Amino acid sequence: MYVRMELVYRTPKGTDTGFSSEDMPAKKALLIAEDLEKTGRVKTITFIDRHENTWNLKELRKQLEEIEAEPxxxxxxxxxxxxxxxxxxxxxxxxxxxxxxxxxxxxxxxxxxxxxxxxxxxxxxxxxxxxxxxxxxxxxxxxxxxxxxxxxxxxxxxxxxxxxxxxxxxxxxxxxxxxxxxxxxxxxxxxxxxxxxxxxxxxxxxxxxxxxxxxxxxxxxxx
CATH class of the missing domain: 3.30.420.10 (Ribonuclease H-like superfamily/Ribonuclease H)
Structure with a gap:
């Protein structure tokens, strides 16, 4: 499963900007997103697969847990x-x-x-x-x-x-x-x-x- 990340980043002074990543394995995207979240400066993170299905961080974690039980x-x-x-x-x-x-x-x-x-x-x-x-x-x-x-x-x-x-x-x-x-x-x-x-x-x-x-x-x- 491959996804891209779209996120809104907020600076300490409150300035927002958006970023979009390249496609990557969902497990890798989850690791990066969790690391970014630790900065406390990520306002929103959305994961989008190649069929344009979307997940937030909690939903993607659950999705990957379900995938582990399937081929x-x-x-x-x-x-x-x-x-x-x-x-x-x-x-x-x-x-x-x-x-x-x-x-x-x-x-x-x-x-x-x-x-x-x-x-x-x-x-x-x-x-x-x-x-x-x-x-x-x-x-x-x-x-x-x-x-x-x-x-x-x-x-x-x-x-x-x-x-x-x-x-x-x-x-x-x-x-x-x-x-x-x-x-x-x-x-x-x-x-x-x-x-x-x-x-x-x-x-x-x-x-x-x-x-x-x-x-x-x-x-x-x-x-």
């Missing part, structure tokens, strides 16, 4: 593969997240028949990840998506245009689900090596191996 600090790796000979696609996603002070990893794959290209498979894999987030109960939070498909990442990030109807339909479906769940998505193109977990899941789906697992990640295992 947060979420990273989704996704990958899709397409076999031209069989016309089958394999989808894979690996989701890392925190909840109640613990770190978890969810792995999911699926095989589908109705797709026609590798780019469609990549979109479908990301969509699979979003559906799993919905099942986890993730909502109104920032989520990072990482994959090795420059087409999908750059189109969803608005960097590249999307002219193909099939891909545009997938993009619309995903963006509608983001809006429905209140997810603020960020995207990163990663190497195939860094995306090997999702790639393996997609390959296993193409081989007829179905996988769904969730487990706690212990300290030292990496995130």
């Amino acid at each position: 947060h600090n979420i990273m989704v790796y996704f990958d899709g593969g397409f076999n031209l000979e069989t016309g089958k696609a394999g989808l894979g996603c690996a989701i890392y997240y925190e909840q109640n002070g613990k770190v978890y990893r969810l792995r999911k794959n699926a095989a589908v028949d109705e797709l026609e290209t590798n780019n469609e498979a990549e979109y479908a894999a990301l969509h699979l990840g979003v559906k799993e987030l919905e099942h986890l109960g993730a909502h109104h939070i920032t989520v990072e998506f990482a994959g090795d498909s420059q087409v999908v990442i750059n189109q969803l990030a608005g960097e590249w245009p999307c002219y193909e109807e099939a891909l545009s339909n997938w993009a619309d479906r995903i963006e509608n689900k983001f809006a429905e769940l209140g997810l603020d998505a960020t995207f990163e193109v990663v190497s195939r090596k860094k995306n090997k977990e999702a790639d393996q899941l997609a390959s296993q789906a193409l081989s007829g191996i179905e996988i769904f697992s969730k487990r706690e990640i212990k300290n030292g295992e990496g995130f």
Whole structure:
């Protein structure tokens, strides 16, 4: 969850002025705001997220307490593969997240028949990840998506245009689900090596191996 701070600062002689910060993680904003409040010179502080929802200091503290009990600090790796000979696609996603002070990893794959290209498979894999987030109960939070498909990442990030109807339909479906769940998505193109977990899941789906697992990640295992 990212917010910006808008505050009114009052000097010892009673002169007021306003400040607005850049977007930052809500926990960081809360720490800064609490430190500023100790000066006794802050008249008002308002926190505003990327959907223009607003909180005061007390409300943001409560919001962060509620978030701690829900999935947060979420990273989704996704990958899709397409076999031209069989016309089958394999989808894979690996989701890392925190909840109640613990770190978890969810792995999911699926095989589908109705797709026609590798780019469609990549979109479908990301969509699979979003559906799993919905099942986890993730909502109104920032989520990072990482994959090795420059087409999908750059189109969803608005960097590249999307002219193909099939891909545009997938993009619309995903963006509608983001809006429905209140997810603020960020995207990163990663190497195939860094995306090997999702790639393996997609390959296993193409081989007829179905996988769904969730487990706690212990300290030292990496995130």
